Amino acid sequence: MTNNYLPPAKPLGVGILGAGPVTQAIHLPALARLSGLLEVRHIMDVDPDVAKSVAARVGAASSSSMDALLADPGVDVIAICSPHQFHAEQVIASCLAGKKAVLCEKPFAMDASEATRIAKVSAKTGVPILVGAMHTFDPGWLAAESAWGDLPATAHTIRSSIVLPPNSRFEDFATEILTRPAAGSPDYSDLEVVKGMLRGGVMGLAIHDLPLVRRFLPAFEDVEVLHAEIVQPFGYVISLKAGGRSIELRAAMTATWQPEWTFEAIGYDAALHIEFSPSYVQAGSATARITRNGTTTTYGPYGHNGYEGEWRKLAELANGTGTAPSAETLINDLTFALDIADGTAAAATAAAALAEKVPA
Structure with missing residues (x-):
């Protein structure tokens, strides 16, 4: 009798660059549910005590050096959860280190030039890259995508609406380009503060859903931000047009409402x-x-969310199956977000100029 039993493959070793709140509260719980596929082996953070503490929770090695993590032979795939400005450098280094796949949090580059460099290195090394737009990996979204027929061609209005509890860590992260006043409260009368918060809101929060918006746009070269304002204490209301579609982006962080995240x-x-x-x-x-x-x-709910979905996809790519998003898709998603961020700043400037001309 022939024995056709094949033992399960060894879990892929995960290395994580950055041990902040997203790693601790989102990625580690998701990975714990995927222990047969993935195993955290190394966590790096610039603060060695944080790296050691977080790594100890999962029995992983720790370091404060990217080079040490990339040189670890037990690490097969990399997750980049560091501040935005380090993403491009770390994605490229991970590809050149010969890792099997890379997951990078949003945005994966600061501008189109960086994104193009990443795409070239990925193509040269053959290392697939995923950007952590978690909703695009959510099984509820994927089920809808397979069933919506010609809706992308016929949709005229697209909306993303986010209501979340106050989260000072997120506010600081999303508005990291600002220097906050000593009291910690932004000066909403300062145009540069408002412009910085709008850009931070787009690149730190709206960017989660912008790849979904792009799925309904045949083109976005004509992005026009019609209105952009800050919602206090943190949030935004942005109206724009692109590709013949009307797009509304709204977010608010307030303790007065239940959390809600919708897309239409x-x-x-x-x-x-x-x-x-x-x-x-x-x-x-x-x-x-x-x-x-x-x-x-109705489709869903299903048993896991998009964060677990993106890890499943990363494991699939690392094992040589499945198809990674094209470089063009990743670059266009980033360019779309940057165009909107720039547009909000321009809209705020125009609104302030108009307000100065109109008598009180």
Whole structure:
């Protein structure tokens, strides 16, 4: 009798650059549920005590050096969870180190030039790159994507709406280009502060859903931000047009509402409505509803969210199966976000100039 039993493959070793809140509260719990596929082997942070403490939770090695992590033979795949300005350098170094795949948090580069350099290195080394736009890996979103038919061609309005509890760590992260006043409260009368917060809101929060928005845009070279304002204490209301579509981006961090994260695409005879679970809750997948000709079909919720989904995809790519997003897709997603961020700053400047001309 022939023995056809094949023992399970050895889990892929994970190395994480950056041991901050996202690593601790999101990635480590997701990886714990995927222990058969992935195993955390090395955590690096510039603060050696933080690296050691977080690594001890999962029995991993720790260091305060990227080179030490990349040289670790037990590390097969890399997750980059460091501040934005280090992403490009670390993605490129991970590819050149011969790792099997790289997951980088958003944004994976600071500008299109950096993104192009990354794409060239990825192509040369053959190392696939995923950007952690977690909602694009959510099984609720994927189920809707397979069922929405011609909605991307017919949608005229796209909306992303985010309501989250106050989170000072996130506020500081999303507005890292600002120097906060000593009291910790931004000066909302300062145009440069407002412009910085708008850019931070786009690149730190709205960017989670901008790849979803792009799925409904045939083109975005004509991005025009019509209105942009800050919602206090932190948030934004942004209206824009691109590719013949009207797009609304809204966010608010306030203790007065339940957390809510929704995405909508509305066409003439069909509409998509998705409710995502808040990132830190680990509450399973999104629930998607597609309404067409008066009939609504619901997809989800499923057993895991987009964070677990992106790790599953990374393991798939590292094992030589599946298809990675094209370099063009990653670069276009980033360029779209940067164009909106620049547009919000320009809109705020124009609004301030108009306010000066209009008598009180």
